[in-house]
Amino acid sequence: MVISLSRFGSPRLRPYESADEAAVLELLAADRLPGQPVCTASMLGDALAGRSVADPAGWAALDGLVTTVLWTPDGGIGGIVCCAGRPCDDASLILWLHCRDSSEAAATLIARALEGSGARLVYAFPLASALTRGLIGLPERRSRATHEALLAVGFTGLGRCRYLRxxxxxxxxxxxxxxxxxxxxxxxxxxxxxxxxxxxxxxxxxxxxxxxxxxxxxxxxxxxxxxxxxxxxxxxxxxxxxxxxxxxxxxxxxxxxxxxxxxxxxxxxxxxxxxxxxxxxxxxxxxxxxxxxxxxx
Incomplete structure (x- = not known):
């Protein structure tokens, strides 16, 4: 399912709220890859808090974790993005982003993430979050529109991994x-x-x-x-x-x-x-x- 944001008027962005949990879990389920666990409220809570057993040291090095949702006037959640800074190299990180691979939603969420990054170096999807089983990176085929939205604003590939099952x-x-x-x-x-x-x-x-x-x-x-x-x-x-x-x-x-x-x-x-x-x-x-x-x- 791809949500068309245009039919709801201008997209709206705000910080994640606890009342968003059920809608965000639906969003995560829609983006789940085969072989990955169904995301639970506990897993989402860990991701929002910046915890991950897959790379605890990497997450502990982050600062200023911010999670933003894209919502529509009918109360739906069109997407979510989580970002943070990394003081050790003064970089900004897009940690995870889900939007049912809607081109409009991806572009809007990426633009918000870049607003918070200023002029700094930005990395996208460099760490495994608590939402997955150690998965690092953006699925190239499943998230083709999101990938294209990143390329359109100057991102280039840094690493590639095959995911097999x-x-x-x-x-x-x-x-x-x-x-x-x-x-x-x-x-x-x-x-x-x-x-x-x-x-x-x-x-x-x-x-x-x-x-x-x-x-x-x-x-x-x-x-x-x-x-x-x-x-x-x-x-x-x-x-x-x-x-x-x-x-x-x-x-x-x-x-x-x-x-x-x-x-x-x-x-x-x-x-x-x-x-x-x-x-x-x-x-x-x-x-x-x-x-x-x-x-x-």
């Missing part, structure tokens, strides 16, 4: 023997390690499922190993661990902007696709350089 269990995957399992606290789950002569050849971290959805983090293989047997076998073990935890599906965030020259995202993608993962979307982080005085907006 698979139903569990997956039959026919190879498995490795002699895989060590260790408990992890952050995230809560297990670390899988493949060692040879005391050296770690491959490792993966799996996060315990929430709502039946587990997460596979950082499946990495030493650069001097060859072929698909090691990464695919370790992935088979990781997915078995998640099934043992009770997961019915799993998600992966595959970073394509990794600065390690030995990191091969194309090879990693082939491994996941072979294991029946489906690409849900691509997640984008964006930035806009500081603007000279008199040229803001």
């Amino acid at each position: 698979a139903e569990l269990p997956v039959a026919g995957l190879p498995h490795l023997g002699h895989v060590e399992l260790k408990d992890t606290v952050s995230p809560p789950g297990k670390r899988l390690e493949v060692r040879r002569c005391g050296r770690v050849l491959a490792q993966a971290i799996v996060e315990r499922p929430v709502g039946g959805v587990g997460v596979i983090h950082s499946l990495t293989v030493a650069p001097d190993t060859c072929g698909q047997d090691l990464p695919l076998g370790l992935l088979g073990n990781a997915m078995d661990v998640l099934v043992g935890f009770g997961a019915r599906e799993t998600i992966v965030y595959l970073d394509e902007s990794h600065d390690d020259p030995e990191w091969d995202p194309a090879a990693a993608l082939r491994t996941y696709l072979f294991a029946d993962f489906i690409e849900v979307d691509r997640l984008l982080t964006l930035t806009r350089p500081p603007t000279p005085s008199g040229m803001r907006g």
Whole structure:
């Protein structure tokens, strides 16, 4: 559903109020990606307060959190945006924005966010909020109009991540023997390690499922190993661990902007696709350089 703001007259902006909760939760549900949890009032409360277990240090570094809603005379909520400043680098951040991907609503909310940023450097969607399961970035396809609205006011891409999902269990995957399992606290789950002569050849971290959805983090293989047997076998073990935890599906965030020259995202993608993962979307982080005085907006 796309809300046409023009039929309600001029759009109106105001700070978020507690009475907006139900309407905002509907808005968040409309924008939810497959594999992500249904947003609850508690999750929304954490996001509004600037808390997130996915990146507590990143959120603690912010200042002046402001959440603005776009409302219409009939009492509807056409969109919401949350922004803050980051004193350590004097940057302004657009943290999350939802508007059912309406072009008009996105442009209006982005304009308000930029009003508050002044002439500073601006980052869009650089942190994982409490609204999602560690998701960083704007979905490129699901939020195409929002992406275009950002590009129209001078934003450019900063990073890109593939968001993948698979139903569990997956039959026919190879498995490795002699895989060590260790408990992890952050995230809560297990670390899988493949060692040879005391050296770690491959490792993966799996996060315990929430709502039946587990997460596979950082499946990495030493650069001097060859072929698909090691990464695919370790992935088979990781997915078995998640099934043992009770997961019915799993998600992966595959970073394509990794600065390690030995990191091969194309090879990693082939491994996941072979294991029946489906690409849900691509997640984008964006930035806009500081603007000279008199040229803001």
